[in-house]
Each structure stands twice: as structure tokens, then as C-alpha cells.
Amino acid sequence: MLMSDPRTPFRLLAPVLGAVLAASACGGGGSSQTLPTIAPTTAIPASTTTVASTTTVVEVPTTEAVSVDTVPATTVPATTTLGVATTTTINGWTGAVHPLTGLPATDGTSGRPALVVKVGNNDSRSLPHVGLEAADVVYEAHIENGVTRFLAVYHSEVPLRVGPVRSARSSDIDLIGNLDRPTFAYWGSNEGVGNEVEAAVDQGTFVGMTTTGDGQHFFFRAEGRAETPYDGMVDSAAMAVASTGSPPDPIFAFGPLPASAIPIRGLRWEAPRRIIDWVWSHGAARWARYHQGVPLLDDLGVQLAADNVLVLFVDYRRSAADFMSPQALSTGSGDGWLLRDGTATGVTWSRPFAADRWMLTDDDTGAEVFLRPGRTWVALARLSEAEILDPDQVAQLTG
Template identity: 30%
Template sequence: MKGIRLVLLTFVILFAFAACTRDAAHEEAQPEQGQEEEQQDQEASANTGVTAPLTGLPVDEPLTERIIGVMIDNHTQARPQSGLAQADIVYEILAEGPITRYLALFHSQTPDVIGPVRSLRPYYIDIARGFDAILAHAGGSPAAKEEIARTGYPSFDDTGNGGFVFYRAEHRKAPHNLYTGRHLLEEGEARFGYDQDYEIPALLFKPETEEMTGQEAEWIEIVYHGQYYQVAYEYQTQTGTYTRYIGSEPHTDAESGQPLTASNVLVIEAGHKVLDDAGRREVDVRGEGKGYLFQRGKVQEITWQVKDGVIRPFADGQEVGLYPGQTWVNIIPDNPGLADIVSFKAH
């Protein structure tokens, strides 16, 4: 009898152990199942066939919001800036003297902090007009303010009736402390009625898998002026993007602390003419000229021209596609031009 009881007790213990093992295995499997579902959701989003017009990256649904362009300061006291990492396209052009300034176009995402915001120039209006983009700025040159007033171009001006779209940050001194952000821009767009009657241009993108041919260009240097306005890009093989530098230091985002990157770097030369003692310029961004397109660690000589209002690269008479991701466009003077301002090499 004792032997029978011992056998029964052993059976009960083994059954209970097996049940616990099954429960534990089921519990451990739950996170993996959740991760699998999340991965399936991401893959479903990528397979919708819908992409962002300015980046070519997959999105859940078509983007119908209006593009917003923000004038962002690049004075040494304005660095690091906020928001450049989230822009779809960034244009860098000389604004006055040796100082460059950015026009950052936001569409697929608009961050909560953008700035510092600075003043406008007419050639930035020319670029924004091609995207039918609202402009956010703090005043402008006399010619830029006259252009806005004459044409009624949609803008938020901190020195005019759009001041409610901006705020002054305490961690910097004026004039390098003016900021805006997603909620303020949306409020301004609704209040001024800018969320109606606009068009979103289409850019040409190539497949991620398409190989890039051309001369090696894993390190790029663009010298606008001296150390403080010398730009560099370093190719990262593992990501297929370029990390951006100012001088010898990575150009970082103030909010995340992470370096700025770009899938495409388009460098073009355009006519520049100094207008006054402040070094303000007239820049021809509506014509055509020579340039370089840097992608995937290589360079392609291109010509640029404006098609459907947007500066685009061409080779052999055909538009050259961009790789999906963020694009930086560096516009430099055609005198002295590409040969003297831009250099590149393999690592």
C-alpha cells in the first residue's frame, strides 16, 4: 500500500511541475508575441505603398497638411538648434556677411521646439513658394518684407501680427532666443486660414536598394567662410547616411543631443550679389547651374534647374532621384564656385 501511495504522490508532483512549466513558458512567450505583433504593424505601415512627398519614407496614410518653412538661425550663439533633425528638407544659404541661415521645411513631422528663429530674405521666399509653404520668421530684409506685403504670401512674422506663434526662451540671449513649435504653428495656420487652397509638390525618389555609382565621397567639406561656417559631412556605411559637422564638431540637435544626418546632400552653385554694407545678398535660386549630389558615399556631377517650382538635380537631361530620407541643400556662390568651395574624398 505504501508503494502505491508513493507512486501516486510522485505522479501528482510530476503533473504539477509540468503544469507550472507550461504556464511559465506561456508567460515568457507573451512578450515575444507582442513584439511580433508590433513588427507586423510596422511592416503593414511600410507596405501601404504611401510615402511622404518630401522624404519618400513610408507613412500610415497620405499627408495632406500644408508644408511649413521656418527660418532658423545659424549664428554661433544660436547653436545647437532645435528642430533641424525633424525637417524633411533643409536649405542652407548665406544670409549676411559670412553667416549662413537655414530654411527648414516641415511636413511629415513637426517638432514641439523649433529655433532659434531669425529673419527672412527674398530668395528663401522663392524656395518656399515652390512648396507652397507657410513661412515662419522674425522680420526680414527690406526687400523680403516688401515682397511679403506686396504678394500677401502666407507667413507668421514675429515683428508683425504673427507674434503669438513665437516665444522667447530663457536659456539664450536675444536675438538668438526666439522659438516656435508644432502647436503654435497649427494655431497660427488655423487662425489665419492658411490651411486651405495649397498644393504639395511631388519629388522623385529611387528605391532604397538601388546602388549608387560614381567617385568615392565619404568625407565632404563646404567652406562658406572660415572655421565657424565650414560644413562637413561624413558617410556612415551602416546607416547609408551622412553625419553633418560644423567645423570639426558634429552638428547636433539641442533637444536630443544627437548628430544631424542626411540621406542626400545636394550642393549647388548660384549667382550671388552683395546688396549693402550689412552683407545682404541677392541669390538666384530660380535659374540653373552646376552642382554635386552626394549619396551613399559617392558623388555625381549634376546640373540643377527649377522644375514645378522646386530645385531638382539632373544628369544627361533626366531628373536624378533622391534616396528616401532627409535632404540637405547647400547653396554656394558661383564665384568662386564648386571647385574652390567644395572638396570631397574617400576615408
């Protein structure tokens, strides 16, 4: 049975979020440097496959102001969030909307910069993910060894914690170049990628926060997860409060369903060592994520889902900074598919420069194609890696 999202967000007042983890961090991604170990505040995921719904309006309670002395940021439940994001469209709404989701900003838009976190997805040791469902946009790209890794973008809502946090890749730099100088949180990198990241910081592309430099006190290792480096977490809400800068401009256009959209049940992206499926859930009116043939659950046992799934076929080259790692070329143009509202539309994507927003046009008519207001996952796939699922394949996934 599909249910509404049980993780009703709470307002987290600035005094609480201003509490910072006291830590002395050093070392790069995947290292064994000493960082604080924090006991988990949520249980191991239950064996449910609830898909978070965006079709109902939920009343959002607020918390009273509390002292940072009595409730430090490291002990607030992981479901607490900064900001209260609207989770559904409102008919006739003419007010402000969140720039990265297009959803009504009933309490006004945030003046904070976007927060981007590099999130691991190497294998089962990366599970469960924490805070990924709250992201406005999630990019998924190839890394080495035939697997993928996430780049989660937060603005309308920021969860208290996000993880597991992993090391940066060359692909990340251009991908977040259109977010108007966001804060980028990552767990170190090798020397070559580190030099690329530092150059991008110097150019004003983003503000870097990592375990080996500025912002290292926001990172910690979570007790009860897999071994290092799969236990790295970031105090994302506190980091967002500490970030300075401007909010992002929209990177997608939101609007009506394309006339050329055709109904489908699901889509598969098959990488060398990764099978990723998206299946349309009629009950939740969202695309439910499957990973290696089973529902991909977060730390609360809720299946991850998206309002839009944008499959962009891109070229990859070997990173000049890390010969072991593929680098996605996310500028230029190419083909793709937009999944929204239980349909698929063939699109042509274009983005001449890293600072430009994504432009989508119908690959038959040339008309502009719009996303549904909501949260979007972007798959940076190689040509021929994706296919539409047939009913039998969907039935095997959903039982």
C-alpha cells in the same frame, strides 16, 4: 558608436496643439521686444556624437488625449511632434508616400500645408538647434558676414518647437515658391525685405507668420539660451495646427541610385567664415553634419544628419532690399552634386520658375537623377566653394 535615433516621436493630439502662447509681440528680427520667456524642457546637449539612423523601423507609441488646461503647449517636452513620420523605406510599399521625403506614409499623408521656419546659424550662440532634425528639407544659404542660415521645411513631421528663429532674407521667397502656399515663420526683417515678403504674401506665394504681424503669439524667447536675438523660438506644432491650406506637391523625384554615382567619404563646403562638412556614416547609413570641424549636435546631443545632401552651385547678387545681404538666385539652371548612399553624382539642376520643382539630370548622360527617399539638406553654394574630402580629412573629423 552609432545608435538609432533616441527621439522616438509621439502623437500630439489636436487639443494639446491647439493651445497657444498668450503673448503681445512687437518689433523685428534681432530686436529686444518683450516676448514670453519659457524655461527649457531639455538638457544642455551631451558630448555625444550619435547619428540618427533611418535604417530601422521603430514602433511609435501614442499618447492619450489630454486637456489643454492640464498640459499647455508650452510645457510639453520638446521631443513631442505633430504627425508620425516614417523613418525608413519599406520594401514593396505601394501605398501613399510623404511628398517631401518620398517615405512611406503608413498612417496616411498630412493634409496640412508645409511649415517653413527661418533658423539661425550665425555662430556658437545659435547652438544648439531645436527641431532641425525633424525637417523634411533644410536649405542652407549665404547671408551677410560670410556665414549661412537655414530654411527648414516641415510637413511629414512637425516638432513642438523650432529655433533659434531669425529674420527673413530675400533668398527665402523664391526658395519656398514651389511648396504650394506654405506657412512661413520668421522673426521679423528689415523694412526692405519686409516689403518683399508682404508682396509675396499678397501674391499668394505663402502665408507669413512673424513677431510683428499675424501669428505673433506663436513666438517666444527660451530661457537658458544665449542672449537676444539667439533665444527666439516658435511654437511650431501649434502653428501647424492653426495653418490652413493644401499640402505641398513633391519638389524632388525619388528613385534608384544613379548608375554614374561614385563612392566618396565626404564633402566640404567652405564659405568665407564657415566650414561645413558632410561625412558618410556607414553605421547610420546617413550623411553626418560637421560644423567648424566638430559634430553639429541638436539640443538632445544627437548629431544632425541627412539621407541626401544636394549641393547646388548658384549665383548670388546683392539683395535689392538689403544691400548688406547676398541673395541666392535659385531659378534657372546650374551644376551641382548629389550625395546619397555613400556616393556622389555630378548633376545639372534646373528650375525655370520659382513655382517649379527641382529637376536633376546626370551631367554626363542627361538622364534624370533621383534622390533617396528620406530627409534632404540643400546647400546653395557658390561655384568652387565645395570639394570632395580625402580619407585624411575624414579621419581628422571623425577621430
